[in-house]
Amino acid sequence: MYTPFPPPETRRATDSLKWKAYAGDVIPLWVADMDFAAPEPVLDALRTRLDHGILGYTDLAGAPETGAADLREVIVARLARRYGWEVAPEALVFVPGVVTGLNLACHALGGPGDEAVVQPPVYTPFLHAPGTAGMARRDAPLARDGDGTWRMDLDAFEAALGPRTRAWLLCNPHNPVGRAWRRDELEAAAERCLRAGVPMVSDEIHCDLLFEGRTHVPLASLGPEVARRTITLMAPSKTFNIAGLTCSFAVIPDPDLRRAYLQARRGLVPWVNLLGVVAAEAAYRHGQPWLDTVMAELEANRAALAAAMGRDLPGLAMAAPEATYLAWIDCRGAGLGEDPAGFFQARAKVALIGGETFGDEGRGHVRLNFGCRGELLQEALARMGAALRAR
Numbered sequence: 001m002y003t004p005f006p007p008p009e010t011r012r013a014t015d016s017l018k019w020k021a022y023a024g025d026v027i028p029l030w031v032a033d034m035d036f037a038a039p040e041p042v043l044d045a046l047r048t049r050l051d052h053g054i055l056g057y058t059d060l061a062g063a064p065e066t067g068a069a070d071l072r073e074v075i076v077a078r079l080a081r082r083y084g085w086e087v088a089p090e091a092l093v094f095v096p097g098v099v100t101g102l103n104l105a106c107h108a109l110g111g112p113g114d115e116a117v118v119q120p121p122v123y124t125p126f127l128h129a130p131g132t133a134g135m136a137r138r139d140a141p142l143a144r145d146g147d148g149t150w151r152m153d154l155d156a157f158e159a160a161l162g163p164r165t166r167a168w169l170l171c172n173p174h175n176p177v178g179r180a181w182r183r184d185e186l187e188a189a190a191e192r193c194l195r196a197g198v199p200m201v202s203d204e205i206h207c208d209l210l211f212e213g214r215t216h217v218p219l220a221s222l223g224p225e226v227a228r229r230t231i232t233l234m235a236p237s238k239t240f241n242i243a244g245l246t247c248s249f250a251v252i253p254d255p256d257l258r259r260a261y262l263q264a265r266r267g268l269v270p271w272v273n274l275l276g277v278v279a280a281e282a283a284y285r286h287g288q289p290w291l292d293t294v295m296a297e298l299e300a301n302r303a304a305l306a307a308a309m310g311r312d313l314p315g316l317a318m319a320a321p322e323a324t325y326l327a328w329i330d331c332r333g334a335g336l337g338e339d340p341a342g343f344f345q346a347r348a349k350v351a352l353i354g355g356e357t358f359g360d361e362g363r364g365h366v367r368l369n370f371g372c373r374g375e376l377l378q379e380a381l382a383r384m385g386a387a388l389r390a391r
Helices: 008-013 040-052 069-083 098-109 124-132 154-160 183-196 224-228 255-265 274-286 288-308 340-348 374-389
Strands: 092-095 115-118 136-139 165-171 200-203 230-234 248-251 326-330 365-369
Touching (some): 040 274, 092 255, 098 248, 115 124, 224 230
Antiparallel strands (some): 092 248
16 A cells, blocks of 8 residues: 555665665665655556556657657646746756756856856755866855854855856755745845856755745746846756656756757766656646645654754754755754764764765754654654763
C-alpha cells in the first residue's frame, strides 16, 4: 500500500548517496534529499511509460525550443497561476539539473577576465560556478540581524558590482539560510543590477517549499526589464523528491540571451532523460495533494527544531527557515570549535554538513536536512542533545 512516508532505513539497500555515505549507526541529515516516496501519480506515470517498453530520445533532442510540448504547457500554466508570471513556452530551456544550469549560465554570460557576484554563505556550487567559465568570483556576503535572521547587505552588493561583472548569482529561496526573499529585497538588488548592466541568474529550485504563508517571488516576475536580463532556474526535483530523474528547466524570456544559453550547452550538456520528462509533468499536474501532506510533516519538523534550540540543544540557535527543508544552525554558542559537524558525527552519530562548506561566513554553523519522518528527526535531536550535555 502506498505511503509517502516509508521507513527511511530501507534506503540503505538502494544505492542512496544520503544513506550509504556513512556507517549504519549514523543518522544522515546532510544532503538535500528527502526520505519521502515520490507522489503516487508520478510513480503511476513512470510505470505506464515503462510498460510502453520503448525508451528512445525525447523530441527535446531535436527541437530544444518546442519539444516536450505537454510539459511546457503545464509549466507555463503553473507559473501564471502561482506567481502571475506570464512566460512563453519557447522561453523554457530544459537541462538535466539546476547546478548544470547554473554553470551553463556562467559560460553563456562571461569568460576569463570577467566576474560573477555571489552572496555567501550560499549553496556550494555557487562558489565554484564562476570558475568553471574562467570567471572570478566576487563575494557580497549576507548580513545578519540581531535575531539571527540573514538579509542582503545592499551596500556590499552594490560595491561588488564592477565594470567586469557579468552575472549576479542569486539563491531564491536561499540555501542554506532559509530566507524566502521579499519583493522589496529583490527589487532593491535588481535595480542595482539594471543600473550596472549586470545580467541576473536566479536559482529558484526550492520555490514550492514555503512556510507560514510566505510567498515566492520569481526574480524575473518583477518587470519586463528584469525579465529581459534574467535566467531563472527551476525544477520539480526538490519539491517532489525526484532529483534522481534529473529534469530541470531555465526560463529565459529574452531570445538573444536564450540563444547564448543554448550555444553554451552544445556538445557538453545532454538533454533531460525521457523518464524525467514524464515524472515532471505528472508531478506538476497531479502532485499538489502529496505536497500538502509533505509540507505538514515539514512544518511539524520545523517546529520541533525551533523548540529544541537552546532548551534541548544547549548553545545552539536557529532563525526558523522561511522556506526549504534545511535548517541553518549556529553552533558558536556551544563551544564546539572549528568543526561542529565533525563533533555531531563523532559524538552523536548524526551526519550534518559543516557551515564552512558554504563559504567562510558559514564557519561555526551546520546545515541539517529535516526532510524526514518526525521520529527520525526526534532521535537525531536526542542524540545531539545528549552529546552536548556530555561534553
